[in-house]
Amino acid sequence: MTPVDLTKLPDYLKQQRWFSGKAWPIKSVSVVDHATLDFGPCAFSLAIVEVQYELGHPERYLLPVKPSADGIQDALDDVECLRALFQLIREKREVSSASGKVHGEWLSTSDGMVSLPEQPAVRRLMVEQSNTSVVIGEKAILKIIRKLESGVNPEHEMGRFLATRTSFRATPTLLGALHLEGAAGATLAVVHRFVPNAVDGWKYTLEQFRKSGVESTFLDEMKELGRRLGELHRALSSDSTEPAFTPEPVLQEDLQRWSASIMGELGVTLAEAGKHHPDLERQRERLMEHARRLAHVTPSGQKTRIHGDLHLGQVLRAEGQWLIFDFEGEPSRTFTQRREKYSPLRDVAGMVRSFDYAEATVLLEGGAPGPRMVPSRDAFLAGYREATRGAPFLPTDDATFWTMLRAFELEKLLYEVRYEMQNRPDWVRIPVQALLRMEEPK
Ligand SMILES: Nc1ncnc2c1ncn2[C@@H]1O[C@H](COP(=O)(O)OP(=O)(O)O)[C@@H](O)[C@H]1O
Numbered sequence: 304m305t306p307v308d309l310t311k312l313p314d315y316l317k318q319q320r321w322f323s324g325k326a327w328p329i330k331s332v333s334v335v336d337h338a339t340l341d342f343g344p345c346a347f348s349l350a351i352v353e354v355q356y357e358l359g360h361p362e363r364y365l366l367p368v369k370p371s372a373d374g375i376q377d378a379l380d381d382v383e384c385l386r387a388l389f390q391l392i393r394e395k396r397e398v399s400s401a402s403g404k405v406h407g408e409w410l411s412t413s414d415g416m417v418s419l420p421e422q423p424a425v426r427r428l429m430v431e432q433s434n435t436s437v438v439i440g441e442k443a444i445l446k447i448i449r450k451l452e453s454g455v456n457p458e459h460e461m462g463r464f465l466a467t468r469t470s471f472r473a474t475p476t477l478l479g480a481l482h483l484e485g486a487a488g489a490t491l492a493v494v495h496r497f498v499p500n501a502v503d504g505w506k507y508t509l510e511q512f513r514k515s516g517v518e519s520t521f522l523d524e525m526k527e528l529g530r531r532l533g534e535l536h537r538a539l540s541s542d543s544t545e546p547a548f549t550p551e552p553v554l555q556e557d558l559q560r561w562s563a564s565i566m567g568e569l570g571v572t573l574a575e576a577g578k579h580h581p582d583l584e585r586q587r588e589r590l591m592e593h594a595r596r597l598a599h600v601t602p603s604g605q606k607t608r609i610h611g612d613l614h615l616g617q618v619l620r621a622e623g624q625w626l627i628f629d630f631e632g633e634p635s636r637t638f639t640q641r642r643e644k645y646s647p648l649r650d651v652a653g654m655v656r657s658f659d660y661a662e663a664t665v666l667l668e669g670g671a672p673g674p675r676m677v678p679s680r681d682a683f684l685a686g687y688r689e690a691t692r693g694a695p696f697l698p699t700d701d702a703t704f705w706t707m708l709r710a711f712e713l714e715k716l717l718y719e720v721r722y723e724m725q726n727r728p729d730w731v732r733i734p735v736q737a738l739l740r741m742e743e744p745k
């Protein structure tokens with residue numbers, strides 16, 4: 304196979320949607336490992352490149368590429384290459400790379416028995432995303448990870464745990480993965496069961512909220528969503544033989560650490576957002592108090608693995624059921640941070656924030672206010688509390704439950720302000736308004 308022209312890489316990268324370093328001058332791009340996949344009708348290179356910037360930390364990207372007349376071509380534009388990549392995983396093949404090996408993993412679970420034709424149909428998923436997803440034979444969805452991180456990939460780890468160690472099935476099951484072993488080791492792709500005709504919870508909720516009120520069937524569905532999350536939390540804390548998933552008691556020092564971290568984020572976020580929203584300053588003390596209270600509750604409950612970035616866009620509605628997916632955690636945190644055990648109430652706070660986002664979005668579209676956000680949120684919380692009654696991971700008394708939940712809502716709000724400033728400046732007002740509305744802690 305003709306080698307790829309490395310001098311063309313910086314320009315090539317800058318044209319890719321998934322390349323996050325477009326704004327920064329590139330100092331160099333080097334290939335840290337590569338493998339040639341030459342079976343079936345498509346031969347291409349899987350290259351791991353490291354991008355050094357003039358300033359800032361280097362980043363690694365996965366480039367499935369092949370040479371073309373005008374330089375480099377994305378191999379994922381070629382259906383045959385996508386099939387070859389999927390086959391590598393499905394057949395658990397191993398291919399040597401320059402300094403390690405690439406190997407496919409396919410789980411031997413009942414879902415893994417999925418039957419697919421020799422040449423399954425392949426279609427690209429046309430959604431705005433930072434990775435590349437393709438649907439294989441309408442049965443599996445292959446996500447090729449573009450920006451790589453070293454260490455244990457939380458999406459793969461969580462999916463594998465749920466599929467092989469628990470009976471929780473309200474998620475598109477993990478079917479397989481592609482890994483690179485060696486010095487540049489990383490998970491390169493994951494395969495899940497594809498859920499046909501699914502609507503994500505964000506679209507589903509907006510559709511309801513755009514009507515003046517919410518139907519009682521919708522409230523029942525929100526309650527059911529709360530129950531599913533409770534069941535997920537029970538499953539994630541169910542195995543004390545896997546150290547990465549064994550629940551641990553919440554200690555005073557955990558509460559102090561979480562509280563201090565929220566206070567730090569409050570300082571950093573207000574310093575930045577306060578330039579455009581000076582009225583946030585008058586809330587500083589009140590918000591600080593929410594974070595402070597977290598350090599002073601009597602420790603109870605457990606820290607466990609959690610979803611970590613839960614919002615309405617991370618659940619799917621299909622065939623009258625809720626499925627929770629995308630266990631990769633908050634994209635701005637490192638893998639190590641994302642794999643830390645935390646109070647499951649952090650996920651609950653994420654979802655509570657999402658109801659507020661849906662309400663704010665409908666109002667920004669010009670919709671009239673209506674009784675929908677509070678009933679939906681309360682139905683969700685009621686379902687969650689029902690499914691987790693007596694669960695050892697939750698605080699034992701109600702007052703602590705609410706103090707912790709409020710503090711995690713504040714944490715999520717601050718994250719959202721920073722996320723929106725970077726990604727959707729027009730939307731910063733949604734979390735900013737919510738910060739301004741936050742009441743004195745009781
Ligand atoms: N198993 C699945 N079945 C059906 N659709 C899915 C499935 N997984 C993801 N999707 C769709 O693909 C979109 C992107 O998937 P996601 O895993 O969130 O990718 P990314 O991590 O790159 O954002 C989701 O918003 C959802 O609409």
Ligand SMILES: O=P(O)(O)O[C@H]1O[C@H](CO)[C@@H](O[C@H]2O[C@H](CO)[C@@H](O)[C@H](O)[C@H]2O)[C@H](O)[C@H]1O
Binds near residue numbers: 633634722
């Ligand atoms: O889906 P991702 O894992 O990429 O999560 C990031 O992007 C989300 C936006 O798509 C962002 O979520 C925020 O906006 C949602 C509406 O678009 C809202 O439902 C969420 O509550 C709100 O946090 C998420 O925070 C970010 O990590």
